[in-house]
Amino acid sequence: MDEVQEREKKEEFDASEIEYVSYGGEHHLPLIMNLVDQELSEPYSIFTYRYFVYLWPQLSFLAFHKGKCVGTVVCKMGDHRNSTFRGYIAMLVVIKPYRGRGIATELVTRSIQVMMESGCEEDIRTAQMNCMII
Numbered sequence: 001m002d003e004v005q006e007r008e009k010k011e012e013f014d015a016s017e018i019e020y021v022s023y024g025g026e027h028h029l030p031l032i033m034n035l036v037d038q039e040l041s042e043p044y045s046i047f048t049y050r051y052f053v054y055l056w057p058q059l060s061f062l063a064f065h066k067g068k069c070v071g072t073v074v075c076k077m078g079d080h081r082n083s084t085f086r087g088y089i090a091m092l093v094v095i096k097p098y099r100g101r102g103i104a105t106e107l108v109t110r111s112i113q114v115m116m117e118s119g120c121e122e123d124i125r126t127a128q129m130n131c132m133i134i
Helices: 003-008 026-039 046-055 103-117
Strands: 018-022 061-065 068-080 084-094
Touching (some): 018 103, 026 061, 046 068, 061 103, 084 103
Antiparallel strands (some): 018 061, 061 068, 068 084
């Protein structure tokens, strides 16, 4: 089996084996960067990542399976046109072997819950160019 086939092979696991954690600091940043660089076509500098995770760390979550980071969501929230408070999903990644199993849904649900608790008044918007949901 070549490297591409190996990366795309579905991973067998029980949903209860996935651990979801909030962004916990600088030690999580390389994990987020590696996932996004590996799976999304949009290149980001470290400054872009830091913009999101330093200003809105409570809106970023990671998913782990047996210690391996398999997914992440990175979000922000703020004023929109000076009249509403809006949430925004900037990056959402689940590596191919884990897709289609509800991990992205759980990551987004956790972020939206925090946004709602923080006073977001408007529907959550997604940057279509930077977000891959499969």
